[in-house]
Amino acid sequence: xxxxxxxxxxxxxxxxxxxxxxxxxxxxxxxxxxxxxxxxxxxxxxxxxxxxxxxxxxxxxxxxxxxxxxxxxxxxxxxxxxxxxxxxxxxxxxxxxxxxxxxxxxxxxxxxxxxxxxxxxxxxxxxxxxxxxxxxxxxxxxxxxxxxxxxxxxxxxxxxxxxxxxxxxxxxxxxxxxxxxxxxxxxxxxxxxxxxxxxxxxxxxxxxxxxxxxxxxxxxxxxxxxx
Amino acid sequence: xxxxxxxxxxxxxxxxxxxxxxxxxxxxxxxxxxxxxxxxxxxxxxxxxxxxxxxxxxxxxxxxxxxxxxxxxxxxxxxxxxxxxxxxxxxxxxxxxxxxxxxxxxxxxxxxxxxxxxxxxxxxxxxxxxxxxxxxxxxxxxxxxxxxxxxxxxxxxxxxxxxxxxxxxxxxxxxxxxxxxxxxxxxxxxxxxxxxxxxxxxxxxxxxxxxxxxxxxxxxxxxxxxxxxxxxxxxxxxxxxxxxxxxxxxxxx
Numbered sequence: 001x002x003x004x005x006x007x008x009x010x011x012x013x014x015x016x017x018x019x020x021x022x023x024x025x026x027x028x029x030x031x032x033x034x035x036x037x038x039x040x041x042x043x044x045x046x047x048x049x050x051x052x053x054x055x056x057x058x059x060x061x062x063x064x065x066x067x068x069x070x071x072x073x074x075x076x077x078x079x080x081x082x083x084x085x086x087x088x089x090x091x092x093x094x095x096x097x098x099x100x101x102x103x104x105x106x107x108x109x110x111x112x113x114x115x116x117x118x119x120x121x122x123x124x125x126x127x128x129x130x131x132x133x134x135x136x137x138x139x140x141x142x143x144x145x146x147x148x149x150x151x152x153x154x155x156x157x158x159x160x161x162x163x164x165x166x167x168x169x170x171x172x173x174x175x176x177x178x179x180x181x182x183x184x185x186x187x188x189x190x191x192x193x194x195x196x197x198x199x200x201x202x203x204x205x206x207x208x209x210x211x212x213x214x215x216x217x218x219x220x221x222x223x224x225x226x227x
Numbered sequence: 228x229x230x231x232x233x234x235x236x237x238x239x240x241x242x243x244x245x246x247x248x249x250x251x252x253x254x255x256x257x258x259x260x261x262x263x264x265x266x267x268x269x270x271x272x273x274x275x276x277x278x279x280x281x282x283x284x285x286x287x288x289x290x291x292x293x294x295x296x297x298x299x300x301x302x303x304x305x306x307x308x309x310x311x312x313x314x315x316x317x318x319x320x321x322x323x324x325x326x327x328x329x330x331x332x333x334x335x336x337x338x339x340x341x342x343x344x345x346x347x348x349x350x351x352x353x354x355x356x357x358x359x360x361x362x363x364x365x366x367x368x369x370x371x372x373x374x375x376x377x378x379x380x381x382x383x384x385x386x387x388x389x390x391x392x393x394x395x396x397x398x399x400x401x402x403x404x405x406x407x408x409x410x411x412x413x414x415x416x417x418x419x420x421x422x423x424x425x426x427x428x429x430x431x432x433x434x435x436x437x438x439x440x441x442x443x444x445x446x447x448x449x450x451x452x453x454x455x456x457x458x459x460x461x462x463x464x465x466x467x468x469x470x471x472x473x474x475x476x477x478x479x480x
Binding site for chain 2: 001059062063066067068069
């Protein structure tokens with residue numbers, strides 16, 4: 001009985017993740033191709049759908065704990081799905097933020113070429129996709145690989161920050177555009193961060209090992225705290 | 228989706244002598260679902276389930292007021308044949324109670340007393356019922372051994388197979404696992420979940436965890452009153468009545 005309920009719950013989470021991954025991809029595609037419809041679609045149609053998934057998965061997890069008293073790996077999985085649900089809801093909000101800033105930007109001249117944003121988005125969205133795959137297939141190796149990719153996104157994010165800083169120094173009239181592009185980069189960075197969180201959870205489900213604090217300490221020793 | 232209501236309990240009041248047990252209980256039971264009746268000892272849950280196939284009729288000084296409609300027909304109406312009724316609404320009890328006969332004869336009993344003697348037909352029903360009760364594989368090579376030689380959990384499944392053999396539409400389970408160990412309990416619970424695809428199931432249990440696991444709907448009774456009734460997932464996460472909340476969190480009962 002619990003087995004079927006868990007399978008159903010996982011299935012819903014995967015549907016939700018697929019929706020959110022699509023939202024992020026659309027928000028960047030809308031920016032790169034100046035496609036207003038795609039961006040509005042994310043805000044007006046996808047976000048309410050994401051909210052419904054969030055509510056439904058929350059309720060299902062709570063009911064499942066109340067009704068079936070899952071233990072050991074089952075318990076770790078349900079608790080993790082609750083957290084991942086929250087993560088996906090945050091990422092959906094990030095996609096909305098990106099779409100809003102993109103709507104502002106596509107109506108105006110570019111402050112800089114968007115190659116960095118494109119590559120950052122590609123990596124972040126791949127990290128999200130892989131984090132979900134790692135969860136579905138309980139693939140710890142893939143989960144660890146995603147965690148390692150976080151730095152790539154951070155580096156591009158920092159480069160965009162530097163570029164925008166110089167742009168603002170030189171051209172005062174582009175401040176709002178620069179801040180919007182910065183906001184997009186920051187939101188992509190958050191998507192990557194959250195994907196690593198999901199992967200840490202996957203490692204917790206499969207191996208019962210909590211690597212969160214260890215990793216954070218390691219990262220801070222190497223690179224200083226992330227902004 | 229509107230679910231078909233198979234049993235309607237309307238203003239049920241019951242008494243043992245002067246003592247009132249059920250107080251104005253009104254409840255609709257949807258077809259092909261599992262409904263759990265839970266509550267502390269003395270809340271009336273067993274009395275209520277026994278009203279559904281008139282098992283209380285022979286209890287001295289028992290009195291029932293109100294209606295129980297099964298597919299729209301009042302079970303307490305004058306023309307109701309109790310034997311027919313119990314064929315439609317079967318029952319499995321707390322303590323496994325197989326007859327001191329062979330496994331085969333236990334399951335065949337209900338058909339034989341209907342006057343059916345066709346061996347092949349009975350063979351077919353016995354096999355089908357044992358399969359539905361998830362017992363066939365365990366007993367198919369010893370159908371003619373005594374049912375009393377089986378374990379408690381198997382005996383309970385024989386009783387379920389015996390109930391299924393007469394093709395009921397509703398099966399009442401009165402504390403079906405309280406005499407069983409956890410493994411046998413898990414098997415019966417799984418079986419209940421499977422059976423709801425073809426039958427309507429009503430289970431009395433004082434085990435709240437069991438009500439939570441097996442049922443789609445839960446009714447909470449307390450001192451003869453129906454306090455709350457609704458989807459199990461709701462009752463166990465956000466009960467509407469303070470007494471349900473207190474019962475589930477172990478404050479009483």
